[in-house]
Amino acid sequence: MKDAIQMVDLKSQYLKIKPEIDNALLSAVEEVAYINGPQVKRFTNSLKEFNKVNAAVTCANGTDALQIAMMGLGFKPGDEVIVPAFTYIATVEVIALLGLVPKFIDVIEDTFELDHTKLEGVISDKTVGVIPVHLFGQCSNMEAILSIAKKHNISVIEDTAQAMGAQYLYKDGSTAFAGTMGDIGTTSFFPSKNLGCFGDGGALLTNNVELGERVHIIANHGQRKKYYHETIGVNSRLDTLQAAILDVKIKYLNEYSSARQKVAKKYDESLNRLSGLIIPNRANYSTHVFNQYTCRIGNGKRDELKSYLQEKGIPTMVYYPIPVHLQEAYCTYGYNSGDFPVAERLCQEVISFPIHTEMKDNVQDYIIENIISFFN
Numbered sequence: 440m441k442d443a444i445q446m447v448d449l450k451s452q453y454l455k456i457k458p459e460i461d462n463a464l465l466s467a468v469e470e471v472a473y474i475n476g477p478q479v480k481r482f483t484n485s486l487k488e489f490n491k492v493n494a495a496v497t498c499a500n501g502t503d504a505l506q507i508a509m510m511g512l513g514f515k516p517g518d519e520v521i522v523p524a525f526t527y528i529a530t531v532e533v534i535a536l537l538g539l540v541p542k543f544i545d546v547i548e549d550t551f552e553l554d555h556t557k558l559e560g561v562i563s564d565k566t567v568g569v570i571p572v573h574l575f576g577q578c579s580n581m582e583a584i585l586s587i588a589k590k591h592n593i594s595v596i597e598d599t600a601q602a603m604g605a606q607y608l609y610k611d612g613s614t615a616f617a618g619t620m621g622d623i624g625t626t627s628f629f630p631s632k633n634l635g636c637f638g639d640g641g642a643l644l645t646n647n648v649e650l651g652e653r654v655h656i657i658a659n660h661g662q663r664k665k666y667y668h669e670t671i672g673v674n675s676r677l678d679t680l681q682a683a684i685l686d687v688k689i690k691y692l693n694e695y696s697s698a699r700q701k702v703a704k705k706y707d708e709s710l711n712r713l714s715g716l717i718i719p720n721r722a723n724y725s726t727h728v729f730n731q732y733t734c735r736i737g738n739g740k741r742d743e744l745k746s747y748l749q750e751k752g753i754p755t756m757v758y759y760p761i762p763v764h765l766q767e768a769y770c771t772y773g774y775n776s777g778d779f780p781v782a783e784r785l786c787q788e789v790i791s792f793p794i795h796t797e798m799k800d801n802v803q804d805y806i807i808e809n810i811i812s813f814f815n
């Protein structure tokens with residue numbers, strides 16, 4: 440094995456479309472419209488069209504997108520927002536920063552999404568919203584979540600940072616893109632996300648044009664007209680150079696999803712008979728775009744497998760080692776170990792194997808051989 444194996448191979452992905460990216464970057468540099476250049480508008484439009492949604496608003500990163508969404512929905516300090524206990528910290532961080540109160544709920548062990556059967560139990564008269572996180576690349580059960588949200592008149596923010604391009608499959612056979620079903624969806628263009636730029640970037644998607652306008656204003660210092668501030672906002676812009684890159688890469692997003700699905704299928708077929716390794720059952724209400732390929736390892740053997748593979752030059756990641764309710768920074772909310780048994784167990788069991796758009800057959804064969812040899 441000549442080159443080191445990586446979780447994500449961004450270099451090869453770039454080299455494949457280098458002339459197109461380089462041209463887009465060079466012309467953005469030469470046009471000198473470094474802030475809110477025409478590339479930003481162009482990409483915003485591409486994003487809107489790709490997702491078949493009424494409004495798209497770009498911003499500086501996926502964490503800002505979540506914050507701007509909550510500001511746009513008018514959440515006030517003291518309001519409660521429901522989030523899964525098993526997610527990336529950003530989802531919860533902005534809730535706390537805005538003085539809102541996070542209410543955690545447990546997740547479903549196969550799909551890693553919030554357990555909608557627990558949702559009604561935590562809704563109070565202070566609840567204003569719920570954030571389903573489409574973790575690892577697959578949509579949460581939106582029909583179930585939306586119907587409960589509607590019944591209790593609370594907003595739904597879809598954290599789509601890991602699922603750009605995934606499609607929800609409604610019972611009636613129709614489909615919708617991840618991030619376009621709730622009141623608003625947020626996403627990230629961090630380099631390792633499914634649609635990644637060469638730095639930071641983020642966006643919001645909504646079919647509510649008025650809400651789209653509101654978050655657009657909030658992301659731009661609360662102004663519609665320069666120096667006239669109608670609301671408290673933030674400074675959160677997608678960089679022009681990043682927009683130029685993204686407007687090239689979005690054309691390849693479906694191809695990228697297929698490439699990831701092909702890698703996942705090969706892992707599935709090769710690893711499904713190993714006792715000790717659990718491939719989660721996938722949702723039948725969503726396609727899966729595999730931002731991560733995540734399995735569960737029982738019997739306390741996860742860390743042993745991780746070191747074993749590390750010795751063979753195979754990187755793996757644990758997303759996530761500690762559930763949010765047990766993070767030191769969030770201990771003031773009064774949760775204890777044992778509160779969310781599924782999330783807590785997943786943190787002991789999950790392991791993510793390398794997956795990306797440029798995976799070579801011989802590299803994946805090597806990874807698979809070594810996973811199998813650990814269990815034999």
Ligand SMILES: *Cc1c(COP(=O)(O)O)cnc(C)c1O
Pocket residue numbers: 500501502503526527529530572598600601626627628629639640641
């Ligand atoms: C990456 C990620 C975010 C935050 O995105 P940034 O662009 O890094 O701020 C939020 N939620 C989830 C689930 C993520 O994976």
